Amino acid sequence: xxxxxxxxxxxxxxxxxxxxxxxxxxxxxxxxxxxxxxxxxxxxxxxxxxxxxxxxxxxxxxxxxxxxxxxxxxxxxxxxxxxxxxxxxxxxxxxxxxxxxxxxxxxxxxxxxxxxxxxxxxxxxxxxxxxxxxxxxxxxxxxxxxxxxxxxxxxxxxxxxxxxxxxxxxxxxxxxxxxxxxxxxxxxxxxxxxxxxxxxxxxxxxxxxxxxxxxxxxxxxxxxxxxxxxxxxxxxxxxxxxxxxxxxxxxxxxxxxxxxxxxxxxxxxxxxxxxxxxxxxxxxxxxxxxxxxxxxxxxxxxxxxxxxxxxxxxxxxxxxxxxxxxxxxxxxxxxxxxxxxxxxxxxxxxxxxxxxxxxxxxxxxxxxxxxxxxxxxxxxxxxxxxxxxxxxxxxxxxxxxxxxxxxxxxxxxxxx
Amino acid sequence: xxxxxxxxxxxxxxxxxxxxxxxxxxxxxxxxxxxxxxxxxxxxxxxxxxxxxxxxxxxxxxxxxxxxxxxxxxxxxxxxxxxxxxxxxxxxxxxxxxxxxxxxxxxxxxxxxxxxxxxxxxxxxxxxxxxxxxxxxxxxxxxxxxxxxxxxxxxxxxxxxxxxxxxxxxxxxxxxxx
Numbered sequence: 324x325x326x327x328x329x330x331x332x333x334x335x336x337x338x339x340x341x342x343x344x345x346x347x348x349x350x351x352x353x354x355x356x357x358x359x360x361x362x363x364x365x366x367x368x369x370x371x372x373x374x375x376x377x378x379x380x381x382x383x384x385x386x387x388x389x390x391x392x393x394x395x396x397x398x399x400x401x402x403x404x405x406x407x408x409x410x411x412x413x414x415x416x417x418x419x420x421x422x423x424x425x426x427x428x429x430x431x432x433x434x435x436x437x438x439x440x441x442x443x444x445x446x447x448x449x450x451x452x453x454x455x456x457x458x459x460x461x462x463x464x465x466x467x468x469x470x471x472x473x474x475x476x477x478x479x480x481x482x483x484x485x486x487x488x489x490x491x492x493x494x495x496x497x498x499x500x501x502x503x504x505x506x507x508x509x510x511x512x513x514x515x516x517x518x519x520x521x522x523x524x525x526x527x528x529x530x531x532x533x534x535x536x537x538x539x540x541x542x543x544x545x546x547x548x549x550x551x552x553x554x555x556x557x558x559x560x561x562x563x564x565x566x567x568x569x570x571x572x573x574x575x576x577x578x579x580x581x582x583x584x585x586x587x588x589x590x591x592x593x594x595x596x597x598x599x600x601x602x603x604x605x606x607x608x609x610x611x612x613x614x615x616x617x618x619x620x621x622x623x624x625x626x627x628x629x630x631x632x633x634x635x636x637x638x639x640x641x642x643x644x645x646x647x648x649x650x651x652x653x654x655x656x657x658x659x660x661x662x663x664x665x666x667x668x669x670x671x672x673x674x675x676x677x678x679x680x681x682x683x684x685x686x687x688x689x690x691x692x693x694x695x696x697x698x699x700x701x702x703x704x705x706x707x708x709x710x711x712x713x714x715x716x717x718x719x720x721x722x723x724x725x726x727x728x729x730x731x732x733x734x735x736x737x738x739x
Numbered sequence: 740x741x742x743x744x745x746x747x748x749x750x751x752x753x754x755x756x757x758x759x760x761x762x763x764x765x766x767x768x769x770x771x772x773x774x775x776x777x778x779x780x781x782x783x784x785x786x787x788x789x790x791x792x793x794x795x796x797x798x799x800x801x802x803x804x805x806x807x808x809x810x811x812x813x814x815x816x817x818x819x820x821x822x823x824x825x826x827x828x829x830x831x832x833x834x835x836x837x838x839x840x841x842x843x844x845x846x847x848x849x850x851x852x853x854x855x856x857x858x859x860x861x862x863x864x865x866x867x868x869x870x871x872x873x874x875x876x877x878x879x880x881x882x883x884x885x886x887x888x889x890x891x892x893x894x895x896x897x898x899x900x901x902x903x904x905x906x907x908x909x910x911x912x913x914x915x916x917x
Contacts, residue, residue, distance in 0.1 A: 738780040
């Protein structure tokens, strides 16, 4: 690795910048279209979906860095700038998510349900509708009232802000230590990263299930599943890995990060492959227990997803997130072929959009208001553009390789 | 006629051994095998060893396990003795999944172990066959077939130059553990 340029930096300009800005513009147009076409609730559902996806991928970046530090992994040192760039984007993602939730929760619309006019918020109507926990109100719901000591608006926001704030702080600390390491060298910063990563993993492990319960599961607040947190964790982890692999391959194809060899791609491919199976495992564990026990308040979740409007998507979810990665990435050669890996990662990323779609839509717009059109595609594109723009911007701030990372040499000579 | 069957170049440093492989290949000497106490990166490519076909065996065994589990469950729960459990249909595919999965894993892992044993001629009670005892401890050994490569002096000097600590001319292929 004599010809390695340790100061190589990503230059954020040209096509990448133009296209990501165009994508953001498409996103705004789609939002405007959705509201003008009278699909405000559907627009909000899509915004929530993509904000959650966006924040999850950024959180995964911090988690990836933390795991590499705690396990003292060597192979990943040469790609670690990319998840660090995710980590730097998390504060923006957190802001967007909280803004969408605030807007959706605090603006009301009137719907007619079973001949009754109800004023309910666009998001989380299931538990945040006015009067739902007040005895004697016509909206009173005893189940929600019993949950209201946990599921109430102030505490809900407090949790969101604390969790996302904590993750952002840990992410900022990790990328700052890595930057200091570039400047001064030595082991001090690595040791600090190790310590902060260990603390982060404990905090993250206990709080992400709650984060998933709050942001997504509470859309259908009668339903509960203790698997749901891990199910979302698996989705977050595998979609973040797919994004990391995809970005690495695209950067390499554009002449950056020439030190990334097939061996690094092989490792990333193995992670995408393995965690796709893990996702399926958790998804199926949740499904099988619900199916087998057949308790009404649990079954209703899958009942809604088996209505004719959702059933094809429900099965497509398994095809995209399980069959595709497992069959396409099973052989060693496929994991080492950048083109195959690239397309599988795109499939997995789309698949996890669909996964979140199936988590969000039945509980918000329901089967009647379901759609797949300008709002869905446009808003998804907008967030992809936003993520790309912010992530590449963060990536261009530091060199693409942590030049004083103690395991860098091992990573550059990585061979499996 | 020289009775030497195999020439062993014994190294105490893996890098020197890798150099030895290179210089032997330059001279056009074919290498019979290399024995090392630990895995060495890049040695398969250097020796031109074909990729293992064990994963293919694993896949096939997995498919057999999946089919076997499915057939067993179908026979028992649907065909031979259908029982009404919780009002569910007799052929309940989701319930089949855990057992099919477990049998897939079981068959592919055992199948892999047995395939590995078979292809390496290993089974309990088998006397291990090694060409040099210290190759399992702290020495890196290059074995050259002396019958097909007849320039023994050249091979010796080549190994010596690369840094071999010892060169053996063995009349028997394997040494025993006696």
